[in-house]
Amino acid sequence: MTNNKPKTNNLFNFATSELSQDAFFCWSLNWLAVKEDTDDPYYKYGKAMLDLFLGENKKDIYKEVEVLKQFNRIDVLVLFKDNQYNQYALIIEDKTNTSEHNEQIKKYKEKLNEELSKRQDIKYKNLTENQIYTTYVKTGIMYTGDKYKDIKFIAVVDINNLYDVISKHVGLCKSDIIFDYYEYIKKEINYRKGVEDSINNGEFESIISDGYAQLYFLNCLFGEPEQQYIGNSHINDPNNKKVYINYICTGTSGRSRWTQFYFWGEQFPNPILDSNVNEFHYLFWRIDCDNHKIPGRKSGKCITLKYYDENENLNKKSKNSDEPSQEKREKVQSRNRRIYQALIKHTNQLHSDYPNLIFVPKEYNDDNDDVKEKILLSIPIAELQKLNLEQRKKIINNIKSSFINFCKTKIKK
Numbered sequence: 082m083t084n085n086k087p088k089t090n091n092l093f094n095f096a097t098s099e100l101s102q103d104a105f106f107c108w109s110l111n112w113l114a115v116k117e118d119t120d121d122p123y124y125k126y127g128k129a130m131l132d133l134f135l136g137e138n139k140k141d142i143y144k145e146v147e148v149l150k151q152f153n154r155i156d157v158l159v160l161f162k163d164n165q166y167n168q169y170a171l172i173i174e175d176k177t178n179t180s181e182h183n184e185q186i187k188k189y190k191e192k193l194n195e196e197l198s199k200r201q202d203i204k205y206k207n208l209t210e211n212q213i214y215t216t217y218v219k220t221g222i223m224y225t226g227d228k229y230k231d232i233k234f235i236a237v238v239d240i241n242n243l244y245d246v247i248s249k250h251v252g253l254c255k256s257d258i259i260f261d262y263y264e265y266i267k268k269e270i271n272y273r274k275g276v277e278d279s280i281n282n283g284e285f286e287s288i289i290s291d292g293y294a295q296l297y298f299l300n301c302l303f304g305e306p307e308q309q310y311i312g313n314s315h316i317n318d319p320n321n322k323k324v325y326i327n328y329i330c331t332g333t334s335g336r337s338r339w340t341q342f343y344f345w346g347e348q349f350p351n352p353i354l355d356s357n358v359n360e361f362h363y364l365f366w367r368i369d370c371d372n373h374k375i376p377g378r379k380s381g382k383c384i385t386l387k388y389y390d391e392n393e394n395l396n397k398k399s400k401n402s403d404e405p406s407q408e409k410r411e412k413v414q415s416r417n418r419r420i421y422q423a424l425i426k427h428t429n430q431l432h433s434d435y436p437n438l439i440f441v442p443k444e445y446n447d448d449n450d451d452v453k454e455k456i457l458l459s460i461p462i463a464e465l466q467k468l469n470l471e472q473r474k475k476i477i478n479n480i481k482s483s484f485i486n487f488c489k490t491k492i493k494k
Contacts (some may be wrong), residue, residue, distance in 0.1 A: 136236030248263065299329055
């Protein structure tokens, strides 16, 4: 069969790494350093890109722009002055298909002045907090943690933001590099639009293994969640981290992609394992690619509701304490067993309302005491596909609300 599709040779089909994207951003921004004529299309393009990365902190004029790549591990560092010759720095953290980890942006910002002071060739010294801006750029799938950053003076940029800016300049600059990047991200955007159309038309069982399909499917059911703070990981500890619920995240099990939505969680009032470490438990919906075994039915892909007690890894030592005693282990196991059994009873009550939709796992087994994640119910994707969007949303959100209310009113902590 003859393929009549025009052949293309796009640089970014080969240059797919974050380092390649870093280089493209550096090249784009560096036109502000190369071109002096503010009416030059390349200057306008560079300014539009810097305006995008600065967000609400953009300036009318940029002077003495300097672009540095991999300065102290910062993906892209932009140094510039405004029309009053005030100095500024912009830290750009660039991601393709991964996410920020270990508070990279915060640490880069805290250490920037120290690192700049070591360079005699750089005249930017002792910048105040409001002179250091940060940008988080991600062209891959944006999950909740990618959108919410607990940092001052930060802009978040996604693939659609980039496309909107570049599309206005690609025809004016006549650059193969800009055109190739434009076509590269346009292809990804069009792919996602196709996924959205399939799910909106109720045809999602065959594509639910795709990461973007999983995210969009959850967003259709629950809306785009707004991250909610519920506590801190530690008590009086430098390793303290904020703990959130109402967010969507992703990962892999082997080669299988999963995406899950944490919709309820709370802190246990009294820690058992370590008095310095707060203990939490959660409920979440999960879509994954694995075929689930359901009694009396063919195995298939499901959306599952799970209970998660992060304290179940009893053999893991805390940095600040010895290995938990047998007495503490038994207390945590007893608490977990009691809560899970109560949740399963509630699931069985819901099963009577949706007998052909909800499938409940076997009775609780003591052998599962050390398992963090425990399934409460499974709903076959094939069954959900038989319903229209409003029916799916109503049923799934009724189940969600029922469990939240049950956890708030019926479970003793």
